[in-house]
Amino acid sequence: MLSSFAVLSSSDVDRIRGWFRGPALAHPPGGPIPLHPERKDARVVARGWVARGAMLEDGRRQIVGLSLPGDVILATDSVDADMAVWALTDASTLDATLLWDAISEGADFSPRLLEAWRQFRSAERLRLARHVIRLGRLSAYERTAHLLLELYERQSRLGAVEPGVLHLPLTQDMLADILGLSAVHMNRTLQQLRRAGLVDYRTGRAILPDLSGLALAAGLSIADALADARNFGD
Amino acid sequence: MLSSFAVLSSSDVDRIRGWFRGPALAHPPGGPIPLHPERKDARVVARGWVARGAMLEDGRRQIVGLSLPGDVILATDSVDADMAVWALTDASTLDATLLWDAISEGADFSPRLLEAWRQFRSAERLRLARHVIRLGRLSAYERTAHLLLELYERQSRLGAVEPGVLHLPLTQDMLADILGLSAVHMNRTLQQLRRAGLVDYRTGRAILPDLSGLALAAGLSIADALADARNFGD
DNA sequence: CGCTCAATTGAGGAGTATCAATGATTGTGG
DNA sequence: CCACAATCATTGATACTCCTCAATTGAGCG
Incomplete structure (x- = not known):
């Protein structure tokens, strides 16, 4: 959740809310989260746990990362043919394309909001690195x-x-x-x-x-x- | 290398060069690349191969990612206590803090340059995800x-x-x-x-x-x- | 020519996978 | 309320991948 990474004003929080558009999509366990890379899609998890990862042809599965409520998932993060995003529990998501647009254009963004976004991304990256260490050497x-x-x-x-x-x-x-x-x-x-x-x-x-x-x-x-x-x- | 991710004008390329400051530091194989997270340090690899990863106390080592000439390494990407950055071959790096500053402030950045930076970061993220899949299921x-x-x-x-x-x-x-x-x-x-x-x-x-x-x-x-x-x- | 570092080989063992079966729990329709 | 199905957790037996230790070979190099 973005607000956990920086002290945000209530107007910032309102602005964030404005970037999330309904309707909320409900996803059953195992159901795919639709994300179209070519459209620079983005979704925010409203409820439930979501997995980003790969499903190999022979049935092997590897979860690369988890997205919890409040986390934003960008389509560009799962561009790969064998990369997918799916719900682990009953989950629902909202469209967050506007957020991604706002970040892309850099406009309409308070410094604190930008900082919060960066820290969210940075934390995700650090978790990825830790995941690599876990799988490689533990x-x-x-x-x-x-x-x-x-x-x-x-x-x-x-x-x-x-x-x-x-x-x-x-x-x-x-x-x-x-x-x-x-x-x-x-x-x-x-x-x-x-x-x-x-x-x-x-x-x-x-x-x-x-x-x-x-x-x-x-x-x-x-x-x-x-x-x-x-x-x-x- | 940033220029591989977008068609950049020569003035863009010049601007990139301007963000890299000497003196070049030389790193022997195994030598650490100094990066101070609190200062929001950044360095660009000029020559050689650089590893980002962890060295556990008992001697186990896990390389999380490779940085090749032209790649930029941010201190914030290796904040962890047991995370490190070191040279694999004879290598040299330049200070790239100015680049990081420019990105942070969003100013002084042509849209194409910003796009190139984003794609560089996105490619790194995708490689990280692939690395997780490799280690976890292959x-x-x-x-x-x-x-x-x-x-x-x-x-x-x-x-x-x-x-x-x-x-x-x-x-x-x-x-x-x-x-x-x-x-x-x-x-x-x-x-x-x-x-x-x-x-x-x-x-x-x-x-x-x-x-x-x-x-x-x-x-x-x-x-x-x-x-x-x-x-x-x- | 003796270093040193990297690559290679052998032997044995620890860690993890696979296959197959059995409980335990929960939800569902009769 | 019970039988049934479905899902998840658990167990046993066996096989295989990969690790560890130890030694040897090969390739620069001063």
């Missing part, structure tokens, strides 16, 4: 801990959540498709984390009773673990 | 083919190269750190590709005698293979 156990921490931090930033409670409306299948694992191994890894007292997973939510233990399990340096712990308090 | 064999094709396509876009010849100043160690493999397995995978008649690797360069075969090995759909083959002719 074990299944580390990957899972790392992802859960990232999601928890992301939700904390958006608003107050119960400490240690992560809203996680994803099946183990979906988690596997994020982390590049088989569903079976995803399941076993979650069990390992549960036995270690770090994660209690159920469809819909996960409880993280020991954040610093989880950070340790994620293979992060101690410095990072502390920094993360600090962020969680935000 | 086998070592597929990954390697996929990466070599991407590098070949990237170089073709920059300028005429001998057909089928890829300039590749990376050791197998470095390739392994890009693809999330051990150096030993990297070696064996390259041998597999050689035996299949798809890649002839030597330090400094690789020969790709059969691009469509390579595309097939990369696990791409036929449609993609054809599209890629077309692009190579650019």
Whole structure:
């Protein structure tokens, strides 16, 4: 959500709202989010979780990133033939082409708004980089801990959540498709984390009773673990 | 290189040059590229290959992306504690903070220049997404083919190269750190590709005698293979 | 000619995938 | 209210990909 990246005036917030046009489209789980690259389409997630990623011909699936309510998805970010955007849960989206137009033209944009947009994009880019590191060099156990921490931090930033409670409306299948694992191994890894007292997973939510233990399990340096712990308090 | 993304007037090109300030810094292989996030630093690669990535405490290394001559690196892209930027080959860079400033303020920018910058950033983002897919769902064999094709396509876009010849100043160690493999397995995978008649690797360069075969090995759909083959002719 | 660095090879093991089956839960129509 | 289907989670067994360790070869290079 843009407003989480900069202090925006209420007129800024109004302006943002003005860029989102109905009608809201409803997307069932698994349903595609229509985005036409040639038209420089953009949509904002109003409700539910949305995946950006690829579906290979042989059935392999890889989720590249998640878009949560308030996040804007640009068509140009998924230009590739085998790249797609689809709903993971029941979701709805609004047209945000006007926002993208406004940014393209640079006009009609308060400095703060521009800064918020840049930070949103920058945060997405950083998450992509972290995702690469997870998939390239972390074990299944580390990957899972790392992802859960990232999601928890992301939700904390958006608003107050119960400490240690992560809203996680994803099946183990979906988690596997994020982390590049088989569903079976995803399941076993979650069990390992549960036995270690770090994660209690159920469809819909996960409880993280020991954040610093989880950070340790994620293979992060101690410095990072502390920094993360600090962020969680935000 | 920005000029590869849009038709720019010579005055545009001059303006770009004006944003790059000496002195050029020389970086030995492995040497860090200094970027200070708090100062909104930016540098442009003048010579050599540069890696963006992470070096974990236990020695594991993951390269998230490559920056080639002409590419601009923003400090804000590597804000993370465990994220770093370093030279892979002998390299040199120039300060590009002025470019970043100009973009931030939006002023002094011709529409074409802005478009070129956006496309550069968009291409980087797309490569990141592809990298995630490679690491998450492709086998070592597929990954390697996929990466070599991407590098070949990237170089073709920059300028005429001998057909089928890829300039590749990376050791197998470095390739392994890009693809999330051990150096030993990297070696064996390259041998597999050689035996299949798809890649002839030597330090400094690789020969790709059969691009469509390579595309097939990369696990791409036929449609993609054809599209890629077309692009190579650019 | 001995360095050093990169590439290569072999052997054994850890991590993860695949296949197949079984529970558990939830929603649905009879 | 029950039978049924559908989805998700779980388990066991086995195979394979890839890693690790250790050693060797080959290629510059002072």
